[in-house]
Amino acid sequence: MSENEERYLELGVDVHKKGIGYFLKVIPNLFPYAFTTVVLDPEDKDTGLILHVDGAGSKPIIAYLCYKEMKGHGWFKGLAQDVVAMNIDDVIAVGAKPIVFADYIALNAIRIPRDIVLKEVSSGFKEVFEKLSAIEREFRITPIFAGGETADLPDQTRTLDVVGALFARVKINQVIDGSKITEGDVIVGLRSGGKAKYEDRENSGIMCNGLTLARHVLLKHEYYEKYPELGEELVKRKYYGTHSIDEYIDELGMTIGEALLSPTRIYAPIIAEIIAKYHDYVKGLCHNTGGGLTKILRLGRGIRYVKDNLPEPDPIFKLIQREGKVSWREMYQVFNMGIGFEIIVPKDVADDVIDISEKYGVGAQVIGRVERSHGENELLIRSKYGRFLYRRMKE
Amino acid sequence: MSENEERYLELGVDVHKKGIGYFLKVIPNLFPYAFTTVVLDPEDKDTGLILHVDGAGSKPIIAYLCYKEMKGHGWFKGLAQDVVAMNIDDVIAVGAKPIVFADYIALNAIRIPRDIVLKEVSSGFKEVFEKLSAIEREFRITPIFAGGETADLPDQTRTLDVVGALFARVKINQVIDGSKITEGDVIVGLRSGGKAKYEDRENSGIMCNGLTLARHVLLKHEYYEKYPELGEELVKRKYYGTHSIDEYIDELGMTIGEALLSPTRIYAPIIAEIIAKYHDYVKGLCHNTGGGLTKILRLGRGIRYVKDNLPEPDPIFKLIQREGKVSWREMYQVFNMGIGFEIIVPKDVADDVIDISEKYGVGAQVIGRVERSHGENELLIRSKYGRFLYRRMKE
Numbered sequence: 114m115s116e117n118e119e120r121y122l123e124l125g126v127d128v129h130k131k132g133i134g135y136f137l138k139v140i141p142n143l144f145p146y147a148f149t150t151v152v153l154d155p156e157d158k159d160t161g162l163i164l165h166v167d168g169a170g171s172k173p174i175i176a177y178l179c180y181k182e183m184k185g186h187g188w189f190k191g192l193a194q195d196v197v198a199m200n201i202d203d204v205i206a207v208g209a210k211p212i213v214f215a216d217y218i219a220l221n222a223i224r225i226p227r228d229i230v231l232k233e234v235s236s237g238f239k240e241v242f243e244k245l246s247a248i249e250r251e252f253r254i255t256p257i258f259a260g261g262e263t264a265d266l267p268d269q270t271r272t273l274d275v276v277g278a279l280f281a282r283v284k285i286n287q288v289i290d291g292s293k294i295t296e297g298d299v300i301v302g303l304r305s306g307g308k309a310k311y312e313d314r315e316n317s318g319i320m321c322n323g324l325t326l327a328r329h330v331l332l333k334h335e336y337y338e339k340y341p342e343l344g345e346e347l348v349k350r351k352y353y354g355t356h357s358i359d360e361y362i363d364e365l366g367m368t369i370g371e372a373l374l375s376p377t378r379i380y381a382p383i384i385a386e387i388i389a390k391y392h393d394y395v396k397g398l399c400h401n402t403g404g405g406l407t408k409i410l411r412l413g414r415g416i417r418y419v420k421d422n423l424p425e426p427d428p429i430f431k432l433i434q435r436e437g438k439v440s441w442r443e444m445y446q447v448f449n450m451g452i453g454f455e456i457i458v459p460k461d462v463a464d465d466v467i468d469i470s471e472k473y474g475v476g477a478q479v480i481g482r483v484e485r486s487h488g489e490n491e492l493l494i495r496s497k498y499g500r501f502l503y504r505r506m507k508e
Numbered sequence: 509m510s511e512n513e514e515r516y517l518e519l520g521v522d523v524h525k526k527g528i529g530y531f532l533k534v535i536p537n538l539f540p541y542a543f544t545t546v547v548l549d550p551e552d553k554d555t556g557l558i559l560h561v562d563g564a565g566s567k568p569i570i571a572y573l574c575y576k577e578m579k580g581h582g583w584f585k586g587l588a589q590d591v592v593a594m595n596i597d598d599v600i601a602v603g604a605k606p607i608v609f610a611d612y613i614a615l616n617a618i619r620i621p622r623d624i625v626l627k628e629v630s631s632g633f634k635e636v637f638e639k640l641s642a643i644e645r646e647f648r649i650t651p652i653f654a655g656g657e658t659a660d661l662p663d664q665t666r667t668l669d670v671v672g673a674l675f676a677r678v679k680i681n682q683v684i685d686g687s688k689i690t691e692g693d694v695i696v697g698l699r700s701g702g703k704a705k706y707e708d709r710e711n712s713g714i715m716c717n718g719l720t721l722a723r724h725v726l727l728k729h730e731y732y733e734k735y736p737e738l739g740e741e742l743v744k745r746k747y748y749g750t751h752s753i754d755e756y757i758d759e760l761g762m763t764i765g766e767a768l769l770s771p772t773r774i775y776a777p778i779i780a781e782i783i784a785k786y787h788d789y790v791k792g793l794c795h796n797t798g799g800g801l802t803k804i805l806r807l808g809r810g811i812r813y814v815k816d817n818l819p820e821p822d823p824i825f826k827l828i829q830r831e832g833k834v835s836w837r838e839m840y841q842v843f844n845m846g847i848g849f850e851i852i853v854p855k856d857v858a859d860d861v862i863d864i865s866e867k868y869g870v871g872a873q874v875i876g877r878v879e880r881s882h883g884e885n886e887l888l889i890r891s892k893y894g895r896f897l898y899r900r901m902k903e
Contacts, residue, residue, distance in 0.1 A: 125662030267520030
């Protein structure tokens with residue numbers, strides 16, 4: 114284990130997801146080098162099925178802290194968009210159509226009234242699906258909302274956990290699986306910060322990964338003393354920052370709470386239009402969730418990705434790095450660093466793809482290129498913060 | 509709130525799932541009086557789709573305690589069967605075919621090694637799907653396993669939470685939705701205890717609901733002092749029982765730990781055969797999960813269910829009732845009390861249905877009948893422990 118990885122591991126989070134190999138062995142995945150697992154429809158051999166499950170990570174803890182400190186309703190609502198984004202953008206990354214969405218909320222009703230959480234989160238789902246269906250074009254991206262499960266688990270859940278499941282379909286011959294990625298292709302990166310035209314306000318770019326690290330690095334320890342339900346007792350260093358949740362930070366242009374709670378951008382409307390217009394040129398799609406800017410390592414094989422034209426990270430990432438003294442190597446592995454979604458296309462299509470993204474108000478640029486590797490996939494990040502090489506882990 | 513409901517509420521669990529109405533308003537459910545939500549396939553108007561999410565409740569805490577006290581590997585494995593049962597038997601209750609299953613595990617890796625949990629749970633999934641596919645007959649019940657998500661959430665999850673998502677399909681004209689239930693029909697109950705022919709050992713019958721109450725009522729307080737991660741600090745009375753987890757109880761024929769960890773029986777092979785042979789006579793199916801023996805209230809409308817021929821509850825339920833001094837009224841609302849699945853059929857089909865269940869080694873009997881109600885559904889339970897009337901809550 115490298116020294117750089119220890120910061121997040123000491124908080125109980127393993128970006129490499131050790132142990133996941135046990136699962137991979139028992140899954141009949143049709144496209145093992147694609148972004149998401151696709152299985153064959155047992156009743157239609159031309160169709161691939163996806164059942165995806167992903168949650169808002171530890172973001173609900175920030176919502177809880179805002180609720181406790183500032184009262185006022187509405188803190189839990191954005192979590193609905195977070196879990197929709199985490200699922201819808203993972204399935205669109207293989208070119209699939211979202212069909213049905215369901216949620217799972219594990220709740221400690223002794224700490225938070227059920228009523229408040231369920232009212233806010235359900236209205237959040239309603240809003241996000243209405244918004245998506247208003248902006249979707251040729252390619253349907255809005256799933257049907259089928260409800261879900263709320264579980265009272267006060268002994269397991271210190272506060273709450275918000276998760277989504279999404280069922281999606283894709284024609285087998287339309288799956289974007291990374292197999293066509295070749296030397297010379299470029300990586301177009303879409304910004305996670307700023308404000309898309311279909312969003313109501315400025316986004317910090319944080320999305321849903323790295324929140325545990327961000328929280329402990331930025332927030333002051335008094336919160337843990339006041340609300341021990343904010344964290345695991347056995348973690349030695351926790352909440353060792355200097356900030357209040359409602360502190361306005363000039364460099365962020367918002368409060369710490371707003372920056373950490375910024376609902377994850379949904380890229381699906383943009384990606385859907387790109388797929389509809391340029392399907393045969395879209396060789397790989399990557400949603401930069403767990404693993405941050407190194408997530409792309411899972412796509413295709415025998416590839417060396419080089420990212421040497423990354424934009425300046427959004428202020429929230431620079432704040433976390435600086436105040437937490439987190440190594441830049443680890444930063445790129447934990448956070449999206451300002452690029453939430455990546456599209457691998459031949460060089461001559463890049464400008465068209467960038468135009469589509471910018472039409473939606475989401476900044477985009479060529480951030481790197483594809484070379485050949487002679488072994489497992491690797492990724493070279495070259496930025497003004499250093500030169501870092503990452504390798505795909507064997508599972 | 510009745511006094512009887514307070515016992516479980518003081519532990520932070522609400523059997524009525526207050527607040528769930530917010531969700532029901534935004535779900536385009538085709539069959540609001542069926543057991544499970546069914547939505548229309550946007551690409552095939554003859555097909556209903558189900559995306560179901562359900563977990564093992566607080567059963568993982570027992571697995572954790574066994575792991576801490578007795579070491580030895582294997583304690584987490586049965587949780588795989590629990591979450592498969594919780595999902596597969598909920599979707600088969602509308603007559604649907606399971607297609608794809610995915611899991612979600614939220615883990616505190618500071619307390620439990622990821623490696624152990626993932627190895628055991630993944631092998632549990634492998635085994636349970638292999639077993640199901642070996643016993644399924646005309647009607648396919650074994651879903652494809654599509655993997656899922658493990659989330660490191662040490663600040664939210666004191667120990668672990670194990671959840672499943674299941675996608676299923678059903679022809680719209682084949683949905684079993686309770687609408688044909690009429691006066692004079694009978695309720696056939698299938699036992700949750702004992703040993704089915706396709707099971708390896710005796711089952712206590714506990715399934716996955718009521719575990720929070722069971723745990724606090726039966727287990728001694730020393731455990732909480734030794735492992736504060738076993739529960740929510742703010743709960744006043746917790747772990748107020750007298751038993752050790754490894755204590756053998758004659759009346760149970762097994763240890764307390766074994767009884768509380770007994771993997772939930774999967775009824776799907778039996779129900780699938782009943783549906784294949786008697787589809788047009790099967791008017792309603794009920795999986796007795798949250799809500800216990802009162803779960804049937806959600807099926808159909810304008811119905812008064814009368815259960816006046818219940819079997820003697822399995823020993824685990826009598827132990828919980830006696831040692832926890834839980835009211836019988838509450839017992840029936842929290843636990844399945846020995847009947848895990850119910851089938852509503854015309855009287856003259858009951859014997860055939862019972863024969864099929866008994867062929868699999870699962871005891872079955874007519875436990876009650878259907879009468880007409882003039883308002884919301886109601887349920888009358890008449891047993892030697894008392895006469896209890898329950899009403900369907902307005903949502």
